[in-house]
Amino acid sequence: MDALIPDTDVVRTAVDLACRAPSVHNSQPWQWRYDAGRLDLYADPTRLLVAADPRGRQLLISCGAALHHLTVAMTSLRWRTHVRLLPDPLAPRLVASVTFSRDARPQSHDFDLLAAIRRRRTDRTPFEPLPVNPLLPELLRTAAGTDATLTVLGEDTRPALAAATEMSSAVRRYDASYQAELHWWAGHGFDTEGIPDTALASRAERERVPVGRAFPDSHAVVSAEPGPSDQSTVMLLSTPGDSPTDWIRCGEAMSAVTLEATVQRLATCPLTHLTDIERSRDTIRALAPGAGVPQLLLRVGTSTHPAPLNITPRRPVAQVLTFG
Numbered sequence: 001m002d003a004l005i006p007d008t009d010v011v012r013t014a015v016d017l018a019c020r021a022p023s024v025h026n027s028q029p030w031q032w033r034y035d036a037g038r039l040d041l042y043a044d045p046t047r048l049l050v051a052a053d054p055r056g057r058q059l060l061i062s063c064g065a066a067l068h069h070l071t072v073a074m075t076s077l078r079w080r081t082h083v084r085l086l087p088d089p090l091a092p093r094l095v096a097s098v099t100f101s102r103d104a105r106p107q108s109h110d111f112d113l114l115a116a117i118r119r120r121r122t123d124r125t126p127f128e129p130l131p132v133n134p135l136l137p138e139l140l141r142t143a144a145g146t147d148a149t150l151t152v153l154g155e156d157t158r159p160a161l162a163a164a165t166e167m168s169s170a171v172r173r174y175d176a177s178y179q180a181e182l183h184w185w186a187g188h189g190f191d192t193e194g195i196p197d198t199a200l201a202s203r204a205e206r207e208r209v210p211v212g213r214a215f216p217d218s219h220a221v222v223s224a225e226p227g228p229s230d231q232s233t234v235m236l237l238s239t240p241g242d243s244p245t246d247w248i249r250c251g252e253a254m255s256a257v258t259l260e261a262t263v264q265r266l267a268t269c270p271l272t273h274l275t276d277i278e279r280s281r282d283t284i285r286a287l288a289p290g291a292g293v294p295q296l297l298l299r300v301g302t303s304t305h306p307a308p309l310n311i312t313p314r315r316p317v318a319q320v321l322t323f324g
Helices: 008-018 057-076 108-119 135-144 155-173 176-185 244-263 278-287
Strands: 030-035 038-043 080-085 094-101 149-153 233-239 267-271 293-301 321-323
Touching (some): 008 030, 008 057, 008 108, 038 057, 057 244, 057 293, 080 244, 108 244, 135 233, 135 244, 155 176, 155 233, 155 278, 233 244, 244 293
Parallel strands (some): 030 321
Antiparallel strands (some): 038 094, 233 293, 267 293
């Protein structure tokens, strides 16, 4: 064992936690390689959603979220991470190279964030409002420590957000490739990937969430009674530009905010699709002038579920991590 670099067991544990990060359609579009103290994160082009994400923007947001999850895990394991984004212009698939030093001093909140990695779920059902306490300022402070801007969109923006949602859905409604891709990833019983039926909203629930992606209806749970419409707080994550680096940074910020929200016992649902269609992106941009380039929306609120949502599947670490 070399005390100056993490051993393989530490790296395996951290990557396992990193791969709990949210990714578009739970596609988990990443590969990791560890050698001589350096951990490389690669984008996996075989998991690119060609119809939904032709530019690879959502893929790199997903990789950024996994990268931030990794730093949280390694901090709790008492290793400080040193990250270089897109370090090799000749290797565009190489998202980041990470090295480590043995000088991390985790605080109690770092262990709260570590526990949140296991507890966090993407909840596509309607939310109750945020409780009246300092939780919202805490989320804003979390985002302030990233390279993205978090903007809280007020109630008066709901009609415009609903219009952007409908606009995005209308563009995709008769896109056969998009619909085939969506139905492949969502609602199936895959053991290691995709969105299981139990993680989708029922038709009644989906109709009460005016700002969301139009996934297939869940048949696992049927709402007995119609309930109130979604009362979540909608937030916007923006970046200074619209480059691959910005996309990765946005993913890191999304991870930071969703983990902090999970620590605070809040429900979250990231939405990356509304900013892929230029017209809906322009609508959202007008709601937060000066905030930068809109990258994703985040619904945050109080869950209406009496018990935690089921865990969604993940690929075994052996499939995504190699050594040597």
